[in-house]
Amino acid sequence: MVILESPRRRWSARLLGLCLGFSFSAGFADPVGVSPRLLVNFSAANGKIAESTAVPVEGDTILVVVVAAGADFSNPKLLQGSRPVPAKVIGHDPVSRLQFLQVQSGISPKSFEWLGDTGDSASASLIAMGPGGPVKCRTTGWVKQVGGKILPLALFRVTFVGAVPPPGTPLMDDVGRVAAVVFQDAGVASTGYAIPAEAVRRVQRDICTSGQLVRGWLGLSLRAETQSPQVVRVLPESPASAAGIQPGDVLVSVGSRQISDYADAANAFFYLVPGHPVKVKLLRGVDQLEYSLTPTRPVAK
Amino acid sequence: MKPSVEQIGSLLALKRHERPEDGYWQDFLCDFHQNQRELAVRKSGLMSFASRISGWFSDLGPSKWAYGAGLAYASIAAFALLTPKEAAVQKMAPSQINYQVVPAPAPPAEQLDQLDLSPSTQGNAGEQVF
Numbered sequence: 001m002v003i004l005e006s007p008r009r010r011w012s013a014r015l016l017g018l019c020l021g022f023s024f025s026a027g028f029a030d031p032v033g034v035s036p037r038l039l040v041n042f043s044a045a046n047g048k049i050a051e052s053t054a055v056p057v058e059g060d061t062i063l064v065v066v067v068a069a070g071a072d073f074s075n076p077k078l079l080q081g082s083r084p085v086p087a088k089v090i091g092h093d094p095v096s097r098l099q100f101l102q103v104q105s106g107i108s109p110k111s112f113e114w115l116g117d118t119g120d121s122a123s124a125s126l127i128a129m130g131p132g133g134p135v136k137c138r139t140t141g142w143v144k145q146v147g148g149k150i151l152p153l154a155l156f157r158v159t160f161v162g163a164v165p166p167p168g169t170p171l172m173d174d175v176g177r178v179a180a181v182v183f184q185d186a187g188v189a190s191t192g193y194a195i196p197a198e199a200v201r202r203v204q205r206d207i208c209t210s211g212q213l214v215r216g217w218l219g220l221s222l223r224a225e226t227q228s229p230q231v232v233r234v235l236p237e238s239p240a241s242a243a244g245i246q247p248g249d250v251l252v253s254v255g256s257r258q259i260s261d262y263a264d265a266a267n268a269f270f271y272l273v274p275g276h277p278v279k280v281k282l283l284r285g286v287d288q289l290e291y292s293l294t295p296t297r298p299v300a301k
Numbered sequence: 302m303k304p305s306v307e308q309i310g311s312l313l314a315l316k317r318h319e320r321p322e323d324g325y326w327q328d329f330l331c332d333f334h335q336n337q338r339e340l341a342v343r344k345s346g347l348m349s350f351a352s353r354i355s356g357w358f359s360d361l362g363p364s365k366w367a368y369g370a371g372l373a374y375a376s377i378a379a380f381a382l383l384t385p386k387e388a389a390v391q392k393m394a395p396s397q398i399n400y401q402v403v404p405a406p407a408p409p410a411e412q413l414d415q416l417d418l419s420p421s422t423q424g425n426a427g428e429q430v431f
Contacts, residue, residue, distance in 0.1 A: 069417055095415050149411045149424045184418065193418070221430040225410045232428055266412060269431040 037131060038063060039079045040101070040168070042071035053131075053168035054078060054101065055181060056111045057204055061103045062090065064200055066167035066183055073099055080107050091207035095152050095270075096195060097183075098203045112170065113177045118196040119256070121179040122156060127172050128182065130165035137161065137171060139180070143193055144263035150224055153270040154263070155193040156180050164192035202271050216272025216295025218280075220245055222262055229265040231282075238299075243291040245282065252281040252288065 038054040040063075050068035057064040067073040078087040078101060086104035093099075115121065122142055128135040137160040144154045158164075158171065158180070169182040171194055180194035206213045219238020220231050229251040234240045251259040254268035255278045272278060272295040282289045304312075358365050411424025 069419055097416055145410070146418050147420060148409055149413050149418075149422065151413055151416060151418075153416070155416075183416070195416075218431055221428045223428050224412045224424075224426055233430075235430065262410070265431070266429070272431075 037080075037129075038085070038107070040065045040099075041077045041079065042067060042073060043075060044068065044071045051166055053166050053170070053182075055168060055170045055178065057100070057114065057200060058111070058208070060111050062204075062208065063087070063101045063103060064168070064181070064204065065099050065101060066181060066195070067092065067097045067099050068167055069097070069184065073097075076101065078103070091211045093203045093207055093213045095213060096199060096203050098195070098200060098207070100204060100207050114201055115173065115177050115179050115197045116201070117256075118179055118198045121173070121196065124173065124179065126158075126179055127174075128158075128160060128165050129170050129172060131169075135160055135162055135165060139171075139194070144261075144267060150263045150266055152266060153195075153199050154267040155183055155195060157186070158182070158192050158194045160190045160192065162190065164190065198271070202273075205273070214274055214297055215270060216274045216276065216278075217298035218269070218272070218293055218295055219299075222251075222265055224262055227261050229259045229262055239293045239296055243280075243293050245280075245291065246284065248284070249289070250283040252283055254278060254280050 040052045040054050042050040042052070044050040050071040052065045052068060054063040054065045056062065063078070065076065067076075073092050074089075076087070076089065076099065078085045085107055087101040088104060090100040090102050122139055125136070125138050128137045137158050139156045139158050141157050142154045143157045144151060164185045165182055167182050167184055170178045171180045171182065173179050178197050180196050181200060183193040183195050185192050203213050217238070218240045219235035220240040221233040221235070222229060223232050226232075231240075231245060231247055231249045231251070233247055234245050251265050253259055254265065255271070257264065257268040257271075259265050259268060274295050274297045277292050277294045280291045280293050282291070358368075361368060409426070411426050412429045413422060413424045415422075
């Protein structure tokens with residue numbers, strides 16, 4: 001133990017500690033140089049303001065933000081700290097409630113690296129870059145349905161050390177890549193839901209090119225109340241029909257996603273891109289079959 | 302064929318030379334004593350219980366006859382009450398057991414079109430086309 005006897009040494013030690021503390025907090029609280037953080041305010045019901053965090057998703061000008069439930073997504077107000085920043089809405093996806101903004105001028109946040117495959121992040125220790133600094137959190141599995149209602153895409157269940165940060169807050173892995181963004185509070189203490197980075201990139205792909213999310217269509221139907229992912233019907237002149245899929249076949253996997261129930265299938269179908277072939281494994285009786293299907297744009301109902 | 306006297310004599314001579322293995326008698330004696338001890342313990346448990354019962358009855362004095370009569374009455378009453386009446390048993394018609402397995406109703410499940418997790422959000426039930 002070093003005993004600091006003279007006042008000069010004490011002041012030197014204090015200065016050194018201050019410098020170390022500053023560099024440590026700067027390194028963790030702001031690893032990508034976005035400081036102060038970007039906020040987006042939406043008008044909500046009863047004249048309230050719904051606040052979300054905006055995260056650079058591509059380059060340094062395209063931001064993604066989660067629109068709170070019930071908020072008016074048509075008129076977002078981007079702020080850096082308290083300073084308004086001009087931004088243009090690229091598009092809004094009502095399914096995932098993700099909105100993409102193009103920063104017009106005034107700021108140049110550094111871009112984030114986003115995880116491509118987030119399958120391994122379902123049980124991982126992450127760091128939420130919240131408004132008060134980094135907060136430790138842990139993903140504790142997938143959320144496929146809430147209250148008997150099956151989600152169009154599966155979310156992460158996340159437990160935070162402390163309060164759940166605002167929607168849009170990025171959750172980063174140990175090397176600083178975005179694994180998910182906070183979706184909303186789960187209503188249980190310190191637990192929230194988060195959208196996987198893969199889903200954000202999937203929505204961004206369509207919104208930033210065509211302005212709307214277009215999910216790949218295979219032309220097969222399943223029943224939501226049936227736990228087994230069994231094909232109920234195959235629509236004529238569909239990719240599934242052309243490949244030879246039959247009613248009664250049970251889905252085993254779609255692409256790299258294993259299917260164990262209906263909710264898994266719904267989640268896997270969310271990621272289908274029209275024109276991009278996908279391998280579909282099925283069980284027919286005791287035979288396992290594998291098809292390569294090319295989803296198309298959905299036909300009118 | 303009966304064995305001859307010589308054969309019997311040689312057999313007896315062989316038997317006289319037959320000896321158990323070393324330590325056989327020692328083991329036999331140990332097992333014997335062990336069995337004796339276990340038997341004694343078992344007997345003493347039962348005997349002590351019986352002696353305690355008989356001692357309790359003898360300590361009751363003249364009232365033991367009243368206790369005995371009460372016990373006998375209770376035994377007869379219990380037998381009379383618990384024995385099913387033959388007429389009632391005969392009246393019961395044989396019923397056929399139905400082992401038909403009825404599947405549990407599927408839990409209500411709806412497919413949400415959007416990630417709106419509020420409790421009032423309505424989803425779509427039934428067949429969903431992908």
